[in-house]
Amino acid sequence: MTDPDRLERPRVVRVPLARRAAFGLFFASGAAALIYEVSWSRQIGLRLGQTVQAAGVVLAAYFAGLAIGSAVAARLTRAVRPLVGYGACELLVAAWAALVPTLLELSGGLMA
Known part of the structure; x- marks a missing residue:
């Protein structure tokens, strides 16, 4: 039988605030x-109708963007600090996301 006073307390792992903030941002x-x-x-x-083709266009564009971003990032990894590069990529994505509705509106005639 063990003595209750001798039992070890569970170890509490403290995560630094900066790391928690980074996880929240991710x-x-x-x-x-x-x-x-x-x-x-x-x-x-x-624009195209709610079809499988429309969903395929979105997924193809989404994954093409991921592939291009990965290829570009692979070349820049040694030149840029990781968090600075990640922040720059997030700003670029935000700018692109703001432009997509305008680009879709301009390309309305092409998709018709």
């Missing part, structure tokens, strides 16, 4: 990416 970034995808699916669906 989570918010992923949530924003899902929102972008749904928004773009609806916008393109209004």
Whole structure:
């Protein structure tokens, strides 16, 4: 039988505030990416109809952007600090997301 006073307390792991903030930002970034995808699916669906082809266009564009971003990032990893590069990529994505509705409006004649 063990003495209750001799039992060890569970070890509490303290995560630094900066790391918790980074995890929160990564989570918010992923949530924003899902929102972008749904928004773009609806916008393109209004142009092309709610079809499998419209969903395919959105997914193809989304994954092409991921592939291009990965290829560019692979070349820049040694030249840029990781968090600075990540922040720059997030700003670029935000700018692109702001432009997509305008680009879709301008390309309305092409999609018709």
